[in-house]
Amino acid sequence: MSRPQYELSGVRAQLEQSAAGILETERALFASRRPRSEAQHQQSESGLFDGVPQHWMLDWPSPFPAIIETASGVTLTDIDGNRLTDLCLGDTGAMFGHGPEPVLKALANAGTRGLTTMLPSSDAHVVGRLLAERFGLPRWQLAATASDANRFAIRVARAVTGRAKLLVFDGCYHGAVDDTLVDLVDGRTVSRRNLLGQVRDLGEHTVSVPFNDEAALAAALAGNDIACVLAEPVMTNCGMILPDPGFHTTLRRLTREAGTLLLIDETHTISTGPGGYTRMPGLEPDLMVMGKPIGGGIPVSVWGMTEAISDKLHVIRREQSGHGHSGIGTTLSGSAIQLACLRACLEEVMTDDAYRVMNARADRIEAGFKAVIAESGLDWTVSRVGARLEVVFSPRPVRNAAEARAAASDTIEQAVHLSMLNLGYLLTPFHNMVLVSPSLSTEEADGLVGAFAKVLARLTERDDA
Incomplete structure (x- = not known):
């Protein structure tokens, strides 16, 4: 009826x-x-x-x-x-x-081989190869959460471009990254209303534009001062918002013309397929982040970069003095237990x-x-x-x-x-x-x-x- x-x-x-x-x-x-x-x-x-x-x-x-x-x-x-x-x-x-069975098995084995050593485990090189093969970017690093991975990728983007500003889409969510916790209100980028302990104006270094608005995106990039655009290929936080036909092609063209890097956050859109949404329309990101599901429930995330960014990062690090203190990485990032579970997921779970x-x-x-x-x-x-x-x-x-x-x-x-x-x-x-x-x-x-x-x-x- x-x-x-x-x-x-x-x-x-x-x-x-x-x-x-x-x-x-x-x-x-x-x-x-x-x-x-x-x-x-x-x-x-x-x-x-x-x-x-x-x-x-x-x-x-x-x-x-x-x-x-x-x-x-x-x-x-x-x-x-x-x-x-x-x-x-x-x-x-x-x-x-x-509790996927391969992850439970990896956890059991990791418990007998050591959980964290601040050195690579025997799974490290295999995981690197699997990530490169699956997601298309040649160089990868591990973190504990997608929030961390986004922070690190943004820091790298700013370092290699020499620019401070970040562009995100209104309604986005990229974890607990300060720079992304903004809204677009009456044409202005402002700190989100309910943030606790916010002490600076996040709109100072972050620009927010509406998703699917090519004109607003072009205008924001025209100043050639944006280090990177951080985007989910499909927005999932304020509701599921799919890209208009051709939007991602325009996004990639405009970022390249402006000398701006494209950082894609696949944490939620990995639901698309084994290589994420990025491998379907060929977004060709400069940087990519994935969190939560990639470790089967274990706190682990990954972020990858192109060879060009990797080369620039090597030069920047050689020019630094002293050990560490780059603001990138935490002691438990890249641990043996993360690598074991990540390998199990890539080989046997995310099939x-x-x-x-x-x-x-x-x-x-x-x-x-x-x-x-x-x-x-x-x-x-x-x-x-x-x-x-x-x-x-x-x-x-x-x-x-x-x-x-x-x-x-x-x-x-x-x-x-x-x-x-x-x-x-x-x-x-x-x-x-x-x-x-x-x-x-x-x-x-x-x-x-x-x-x-x-x-x-x-x-x-x-x-x-």
Whole structure:
């Protein structure tokens, strides 16, 4: 049975009113199923700030965080015995499932061979070769997180170009790198509103422009004073925003004309395929960063560079005096345990077969989501980057952060998220992104679509809810 299409402006108030009621019910249901999690979270003697290891763990729409006992494959079990099918996967930290067998084996072996020595392990040269072969850049370094890797790559870009400024796209997220924590407000680049302890104007050395805006990009680069453009090939933080046809070709041409380096952050878009999004359209970056998923859940990231940058970096380092103190690298970066897990992932986890399974399941989920949205009469879209999907509350794909913010609704997002969680499916707590692991079965993919149908039926207050 076909249903009339709602108009975005006319239905928003109705949907948000319905979502508010759903949230109240779902929060109570969540709490009733997790008395042990609630009690443990509320223990005043906990030495943790706000009772959690990281304060942002309270940003989930649940009344308190579920405390996880075990995580395996795509199954999470909390201390109250509730089981969840995980489509969040640590926001890509466990993109290939929790505890891949090759990584667990590497961890066990590393424990007997030493964890960190501040010297290369026997895996180092193999890892370097694998990274070069897979991602196309010839020279690589390791770090602990993508935030660190981005910091180091930016520092190198500034060193080899002799320029100070960085360009990012409005709505970006590249970890906890100070220079990138900016927003574009009324045409000005300003520090993000909620930053803690911010003591300088980040707009002094960072320029932000809208994604997909070739004219704004050209104008920003015209001064020939930008060291590098740092970009996700597909934006994933303010919502999933795909590049317009030809945008990346223009980005690469304009950066080269301006003598500006192109730094691509593939931390989230590695969901595209074994070589990331960069290997598909041939972006030809000068620098590249990847974090979270590349170590199977172990804190490790990588950053690579062209031969030309490597050569310039050698010259700069030879001109320095003294040992170290370059501002690049930490003692635990490049450790034996990182190299072992990274090698296991590259050789045995991040395989062509794994991506085939991930994309097949994502195909099924995408088709199911679109059918459910159409049946619900909602004029929403589904954005996708390989094994990563997101439902956008807009009748057409959004092209930049301003459009993504206008389409978003915290109330609807939270209601969908918590309803799905109570039905047994964990999505990311922001934008309700779905990340598909090779461990996800066809039945679990279909169950996710079925749960989504139930949630939309309630949200639109249909008779079949």
